[in-house]
Amino acid sequence: KESPFTITKPAEDPEEAAARIKKLEDELQKLEDSGTDQCSQRRIKKRIERERAPVHSVLRKKYDIIMGTVDMILAKLMKKKNAKNPCPIQELLETSVQRIVVDEASQITEAAFNALELCFPLAQIVLIGDTKQLPPFKFIQDDIVSELSGRSALEVLQRKANISVITLSIVYRAAASVMAHTSDVFYDKRLISGKQESRINPLTDICKVYKRCIFVQVDGKSKLSGTSQTNHEEATALEFLIKKLYSARYDFDHIMVVAYYDSQRKLVEGRLPKGYEVLTVDSSQGREKDIVIVLTTRTSYANSGFFTCPLRANVATSRQKEALIVLGHKSLLETEPWSELLTKGYFQHVVFRKKTQEAPEGSWRSGNRTVIQSGMPVKLDVEEAYGLFPTSYTGRANQSINQSKPGR
Secondary structure (H helix, E strand, O other), X not given: XXXXXXXXXXXXXXXXXXXXXXXXXXXXXXXXXXXXXXXXXXXXXXXXXXXXXXXXXXXXXXXXXXXXXXXXXXXXXXXXXXXXXXXXXXXXXXXXXXXXXXXXXXXOEHHHHHHHHHHOOOOEEEEOOOOOOOOOOOOOOOOHHXXXXXXXXXXXXXXXXXXXXXXXXXXXXXXXXXXXXXXXXXXXXXXXXXOOOOOOOHHHHOOOOOOXXXXXXXXOOOEEEOOEEEOHHHHHHHHHHHHHHXXXXXXXXXXXXXXOOHHXXXXXXXXXXXXXXXXXXXXXXXXXXXXXXXXXXXXXXXXXXXXXXXXXXXXXXXXXEEEEEEEEOHHHHHOOOHHHHHOOOOOEEEXXXXXXXXXXXXXXXXXXXXXXXXXXXXXXXXXXXXXXEEOOOEXXXXXXXXXXXXXX
């Protein structure tokens, strides 16, 4: 029985395809027997090859779902038709689609949605997305063409009174302790977690913390890199955390690094072992991992609409399933929307700094001892030289940020 959620009907009956191939083979045999019209023979041979190709056998099976990006589907439909050599996927899309479901619909532009409507005038279209997350990328902000054609279709449609809207409020990605800040700051406390709390907090293995969300203060200085930013001290802090988590048996299968700036993404990608997923905030939308580490990088936030955008902050701090680590400068605590996130008790605060002095030149490590030997320069390992330490900072109204509670 066909599913009530069927998107497409079967392309054709396999017996019909076999009969069509048989007919072509008979035509070819007649032409070969007559020994004439070599051009027609070649054309029929190509048609037989196409009919027997894997793509045709796949289309002939009774699949009722076609998957693709919006751009891929529109490109197929807008491709110029070839009467002699018709595209089977193009024909299937034009004749069989009954229902279209668009995921991550906050990223679809109004222009692309209008194109879908024109290509599928009889199909039901369902958009699944979040207007609190990033809209489609605009090449030129405030440009009249971008504003007219590049608006988020989801935002436009939400304002229409004749379109049904269903709001989902239960989150299954993360437990309440890991997503409370998301619900309170970005969704007016409307989100409810449907996931049970795990008994194991992965962050207690790297420092003495009890929360699953921590803010790591890094006192480095960001540098301009073209129109982007880098921060070498933050990259060192990330290396430290990655090594600590690896020692606790959390490797690249469990960790995603999300960077606000592409130059910082490239910098840390070159310093981490292969396999770790390092993405910009924009490219991380729709992704998730057990542990997410956010690199804010910047140490001066004045007049930075890109950095203070609440939609981007929401995406950056909602990818985690088990734990979230935000790395940033202390001035982040005075910058919206981060001050709302970081000074309300959702995050436990620690400082990343050196715990020992660099070993003197000509020394080397033996167990826990530093042995001096002239002529042998040495550099301490990042895990030996640095540590994470609790802070005693207060918020804007002198309220205490951290609550004293022992770790595991």
